[in-house]
Structure formats: C-alpha cells, structure tokens
Amino acid sequence: xxxxxxxxxxxxxxxxxxxxxxxxxxxxxxxxxxxxxxxxxxxxxxxxxxxxxx
Numbered sequence: 601x602x603x604x605x606x607x608x609x610x611x612x613x614x615x616x617x618x619x620x621x622x623x624x625x626x627x628x629x630x631x632x633x634x635x636x637x638x639x640x641x642x643x644x645x646x647x648x649x650x651x652x653x654x
Contacts, residue, residue: 623648 602608612628613621627641 617652620648620652623652 613625616624623645627645630641631638
C-alpha cells in the first residue's frame with residue numbers, strides 16, 4: 601500500500617518522546633537557517649538522543 605501511495609508524511613514531533621521532539625524540531629529550524637552548522641546541530645541531537653533514549 602505504501603509503495604503505491606501518492607505521498608507519505610511522518611510526524612516527527614508525534615512519533616518521538618516530547619523532549620527529543622523539542623530538540624529535533626529546534627535542530628530542523630536551525631538547519632534551515634544555517635545549514636553550514638550541520639555538524640554542531642547533529643552533535644547536539646546525538647547528545648540529546650543518548651540522554652533521552654537510555
């Protein structure tokens with residue numbers, strides 16, 4: 601069914617724990633404004649992931 605779908609959407613902020621969703625959405629916003637900061641953004645996300653998903 602998914603292979604034949606016209607479009608697909610996933611809601612990151614609904615599918616992740618609230619704390620990770622907050623950090624992730626902030627990371628998305630920062631990346632859209634300053635994509636050159638991708639390494640710093642990913643480091644922050646990884647640090648949060650390690651703390652949140654124990």
